[in-house]
Amino acid sequence: MNTIILDSNSNEWNNYLGNINKSFQDIYYTSGYYNLYEQNGDGKAKLFICKEGNNLAIYPFMLNEIIDYKLGGKYFDIESAYGYGGPLVNTDDKIFLNNFENEFLTYCNEENIIAEFIRFHPLIKNERIFNKNIEVLHNRFTVYLDLAKGLDRIWKEDIKSKNRNMIRKAEKSSLNVEINSEYNIFKDIYSKTMDKVKASEYYYFSEKYYREINRTKNYILLNIKKEDITISSAIFIKYGDYFHYHLAGSLQEYLKFAPNNLLIWEAVKLACESGAKYFHLGGGVNNSLDDKLFKFKNSFSNNIADFYIGKRIHNKEIYAYLISEWEKKNNMKSKILLQYRY
Structure with a gap:
């Protein structure tokens, strides 16, 4: 050997x-x-x-x-x-x-x-x-989507009705979606989110980290904006058969407009267009099926992995x-x- x-x-x-x-x-x-x-x-x-x-x-x-x-x-x-x-x-x-x-x-x-x-x-x-x-x-x-089903079936079969209503609410709230490369804006929103959840110091990535991921085509930065303010932002990764929900942040005062629901739905569209087979949303902050973050992700798909x-x-x-x-x-x-x- x-x-x-x-x-x-x-x-x-x-x-x-x-x-x-x-x-x-x-x-x-x-x-x-x-x-x-x-x-x-x-x-x-x-x-x-x-x-x-x-x-x-x-x-x-x-x-x-x-x-x-x-x-x-x-x-x-x-x-x-x-x-x-x-x-x-x-x-x-x-x-x-x-x-x-x-x-x-x-x-x-x-x-x-x-x-x-x-x-x-x-x-x-x-x-x-x-x-x-x-x-x-x-x-x-963890939660994942089988992208082979196509966007229409995912909307009807995977995304729960309450979540569909939240996505519609976001769309009616005049929220705009954009693909961007301004990682400084993301970093600011993400850091505030980490502050809110009292994350460890490790999760506050450096400027160099964001510069490096901005250099490769595998990383996609998606923003949700209310007028000229970015209120929700996330980094996704595409490689081979997989599309991953990587890092995300949102402004607390704008959550009433359901920006995160719209953000993930727009990412689903990108994932389907990308040619990936699976969109992996990840899991919650613990192993409970009642974990708030897990339940949010689960509202996009019933497919659960261990x-x-x-x-x-x-x-x-x-x-x-x-x-x-x-x-x-x-x-x-x-x-x-x-x-x-x-």
Whole structure:
């Protein structure tokens, strides 16, 4: 078995992705996407590759060195970039898949990687490729649209009647829709929304982040305006068979005009025109079907997917030490796998 590890600036990264089944290829696996989050400070982007004959497996992740714990050597952890990820394979050959996982576990041991966190892809359903010493947990539900149905059927069959009424209300409120590239306006609205929901500092992306996504055709910025004021704005991503609802924000004082309902409906139109097969709206802020954000997205489609996460500890002794030190320092119990980072 041939094993290769690439950095995000490698010209070969996307060539390997291109040899995976087209229905599995998504933005979250590209070198450009991982490079974006490397520049955002999320770690060093890596692609782990295994080849054997015609069989191929790839696995992108962010590699981070663990600092400030006096470990007496270099230790690391890994996780999927923001969004979705996990391994992709072009075969169901059980022997190859077993060898691929063994090669990866050996790599983690040799490189002093102590823990691994994976956000699996809800539509690709890749949460069962890894099965050794890994805890796979259902995190929440996500919503998606089957765009093959076409716009008319989506309007009649998927979008709930109350939502259709809200969209009509928005249209009657003289709201205007525009595709734009003014990310400063989006950033302002998005930041206010993050303030409102008391989001962590991570979700306040930098100017550089917005400049980088503005350079690629995969990102679409859609605005809803009331007269000359942008009152709702969202970034969508189109890649291959997938159209994603990425980031969004709206002004609280204008929500009575239902701008977000109109915004998503206009995005549905764009998604249908784009040639994508699926529009993935994502999930809510937790795993409850009564979550407000989930219910809003669910009003556009009854198609629900399962989002899984994976947790794997490669060095239990060092991991236990890190968690113990964090808990002593913060006088509280840890709640997440990579808690010692925060």
